[in-house]
Amino acid sequence: MSDQDRADLLALYRQMARGRALEDRVNALTNSREFRGFFHPGRGQEGIQAGVCSVLRKDDYLLYAHRGLTYLTAKGMDPVRILGDFLGRVGGSTGGLGAGTVHCVDVENGIMGQGGTLGSSFTLSAGLGLASQVLKQDRIATAFFGDGASARGTFLEAGVTIAAWKLPVLWICENNGWAVSARLTDVQGTDDIAPRAAALGFYTEVVDGQDVRAVQAAARRASEKARAGQPAFIEAKTSRVEGHYTGDVQPYRDKDDVAQAKERDPLLLAQTQLIELGASDADVSSIWDEAVAEMAAAEDRARLSPEPTGDRIFEGLWA
Numbered sequence: 001m002s003d004q005d006r007a008d009l010l011a012l013y014r015q016m017a018r019g020r021a022l023e024d025r026v027n028a029l030t031n032s033r034e035f036r037g038f039f040h041p042g043r044g045q046e047g048i049q050a051g052v053c054s055v056l057r058k059d060d061y062l063l064y065a066h067r068g069l070t071y072l073t074a075k076g077m078d079p080v081r082i083l084g085d086f087l088g089r090v091g092g093s094t095g096g097l098g099a100g101t102v103h104c105v106d107v108e109n110g111i112m113g114q115g116g117t118l119g120s121s122f123t124l125s126a127g128l129g130l131a132s133q134v135l136k137q138d139r140i141a142t143a144f145f146g147d148g149a150s151a152r153g154t155f156l157e158a159g160v161t162i163a164a165w166k167l168p169v170l171w172i173c174e175n176n177g178w179a180v181s182a183r184l185t186d187v188q189g190t191d192d193i194a195p196r197a198a199a200l201g202f203y204t205e206v207v208d209g210q211d212v213r214a215v216q217a218a219a220r221r222a223s224e225k226a227r228a229g230q231p232a233f234i235e236a237k238t239s240r241v242e243g244h245y246t247g248d249v250q251p252y253r254d255k256d257d258v259a260q261a262k263e264r265d266p267l268l269l270a271q272t273q274l275i276e277l278g279a280s281d282a283d284v285s286s287i288w289d290e291a292v293a294e295m296a297a298a299e300d301r302a303r304l305s306p307e308p309t310g311d312r313i314f315e316g317l318w319a
Contacts (some may be wrong), residue, residue: 006277010287012212013270015050017291019070020267022079025295026069026086026100030246035086037100042068044210044241047266048174049144050074051215052234055223056142061128062111063121065144065174067240069101076109079298089305095315096308110139119152121145122171126158129167129231140168140226148179150193156200162231163201170226171197171233172219174209176240181252197233209236210266213273239264 023042029035042049045068053074056062064071072082077093084092086100093104105113112128115121121143128141149155150173162169173193177184185191194204203225207218215236222232239261243250250258271284 006274006279009213009270009274009277010279010283012047012050012054012216013267013274013284014287014291015054015074016046016070016212016267016270017288018073018079018294019046019049019068021288021291021295022069022073022082022298024292025083025299027246029086035100037086037098037102039086039100039246040067040244041242041246042070044239044261044265045174045176046070047212047270048172048209048215048236048238051212052142052144052172052219054216055220056110057139058109059137060110060139060223061125061132061141062109063124063128063141063143064101064104064111064114065121065146065149066102066114067146067174071144072101072104072106072111075106075111077104077106077111079295080301081106083295083299083302084305087302087305088307089302090308090312091302091305096312119145119149119154121149122152122154122158125169125171126162126167129162129169130165132168133165138168138227140170140223142170142172142223144172144174146179147173147175147177147184147188147193150196151179151188155196159197159200159202159231166229167231168226168229169231170219170222171202171231173233173235174238175235176238178240178244178253180244181250192235194233194235197235202231202233204233204235206235206237209238210264210269212266212270241265 030039049070062075081093085094085104088098090096125141125143132139179187194206198204205218207214218234222234225232241261
């Protein structure tokens with residue numbers, strides 16, 4: 001392993017740390033009821049989001065999923081704007097409408113939001129891919145989703161069209177094995193999602209979602225395929241550490257399963273790899289400390305923005 005390998009992993013670790021530190025702030029806002037919506041923690045899945053976003057271009061389209069925030073910061077979105085959305089401030093990306101991560105948008109960085117209904121990212125990514133193809137933009141449309149969403153009819157409907165028209169689309173399934181409180185095998189009869197995409201004609205890879213370097217390598221190959229007109233699919237096997245939403249104590253889940261998920265924490269695995277590559281404990285801890293300080297400062301700045309006036313609710317309405 002080279003100095004470049006260490007530098008690359010340090011950069012990936014920084015993005016995972018930033019995402020987790022931001023999520024810690026949002027969890028605190030949720031628990032204090034200052035943010036009154038639902039937040040779906042992504043702890044344990046940061047490696048997938050950081051690994052994939054590290055190979056995307058700034059203008060590549062991103063449709064993120066509902067679990068976690070690392071997609072947003074890793075793709076370049078200012079955490080001040082993200083926290084502004086959770087706090088319902090004018091400085092947020094929605095201009096004060098709030099709704100948290102569900103509707104964060106940053107078009108300059110290719111972040112197109114997420115679908116308002118589960119599974120809608122499949123059809124939205126098809127449309128974005130078609131736009132890129134027709135306009136010759138050389139942009140790929142990337143859509144993240146969970147294993148539960150893969151059972152939606154839009155997976156098949158959009159997937160058939162994407163494959164037939166050879167659209168520049170990359171789908172990433174964050175397969176944590178749980179559809180809310182139901183095991184994937186109980187509701188879909190399988191642990192594996194990638195074979196469905198392969199049957200449609202997608203290039204597919206299955207990767208350990210806890211290993212950020214493995215995810216990055218798979219994403220680099222898959223994104224190159226998609227950009228060349230071969231729709232691609234990554235199934236990242238991962239573990240959900242926390243409940244489906246903040247406050248879900250997971251009574252349906254075995255404690256040993258949660259303990260195993262914590263042991264496979266992608267940040268901890270990356271820390272071990274960094275030490276093996278010659279990084280010091282101080283190198284690693286300083287990255288975490290910087291991430292925590294950055295997100296604390298971002299929240300302070302977000303709070304400086306005013307709350308919207310009543311007229312804001314009528315802006316952007318066309319019917």
